[in-house]
Amino acid sequence: MKQNNVPVITIDGPSGAGKGTICQMLANRLGWHLLDSGVLYRVLACEALRQQVSLQDAQAVAKLAQNVNIRFVSKDARELARVYLNNADVTDEVRAEATGKLASKISAFPEVRKVLLELQQNFRQMPGLVADGRDMGTVVFVDAAAKVYLTASPETRVKRRRTQLLAQGIDAKLSSLTDELAARDARDSDRAISPMKPADDAITVDTTGLSIEAVFDRVWQIVQHRVDHQGD
Numbered sequence: 001m002k003q004n005n006v007p008v009i010t011i012d013g014p015s016g017a018g019k020g021t022i023c024q025m026l027a028n029r030l031g032w033h034l035l036d037s038g039v040l041y042r043v044l045a046c047e048a049l050r051q052q053v054s055l056q057d058a059q060a061v062a063k064l065a066q067n068v069n070i071r072f073v074s075k076d077a078r079e080l081a082r083v084y085l086n087n088a089d090v091t092d093e094v095r096a097e098a099t100g101k102l103a104s105k106i107s108a109f110p111e112v113r114k115v116l117l118e119l120q121q122n123f124r125q126m127p128g129l130v131a132d133g134r135d136m137g138t139v140v141f142v143d144a145a146a147k148v149y150l151t152a153s154p155e156t157r158v159k160r161r162r163t164q165l166l167a168q169g170i171d172a173k174l175s176s177l178t179d180e181l182a183a184r185d186a187r188d189s190d191r192a193i194s195p196m197k198p199a200d201d202a203i204t205v206d207t208t209g210l211s212i213e214a215v216f217d218r219v220w221q222i223v224q225h226r227v228d229h230q231g232d
């Protein structure tokens, strides 16, 4: 494994569990790099649409993955990074609800995951990395210093997603968001390769009913404890 002296913290879990915000806070507090791995699958789905590559064609999508140039650009560390694909700003398209669904579909292809594995591992740079995803602790960074699995009730996750969309001026129906979330959870957990699940050595935090600050305090405790006791 490359560069395994660079510390990594993995935060996995379903959408709406609070991973994005917590990872951003953690990376800011530690002064570490941040990898939002879901964005890689999302960008690839967008690129397949743009190049009119069939989203059912695993080989063709994997080939695209070999040639994409993805950059994250953040002017202010507290804000979500903007995403560039081959020098075009694709942030809004990438973060759209429909893109999440397509990303989930292509993420079930082993060929695609294989190409993205190395790309993700290249984000492991000094002084450290906070990695957000579904399989960060189980597959991509198995030797991470601390692994957290964030979850929350489906109702809570749907409400959070609705609030995020409203902030972007999108008024999505609760019922359709609920159906989408259930379908995505099932697809991500039931796929044969790298299914979404906690690593054996991950600590699960249920964020239902907790404020962001409370979740961050809990995750921070876990990280400090794990980092202090590494190798015990």
Ligand code: DC
Residues within 6 Å of the ligand: 015, 037, 038, 039, 041, 042, 100, 103, 104, 107, 108, 132, 133, 134, 135, 136, 184, 188
């Ligand atoms: O976290 P997100 O909503 O941006 O992820 C979009 C989809 O990408 C998700 O439904 C499944 C896939 N994904 C994955 O398979 N593995 C990851 N590490 C991250 C995301």
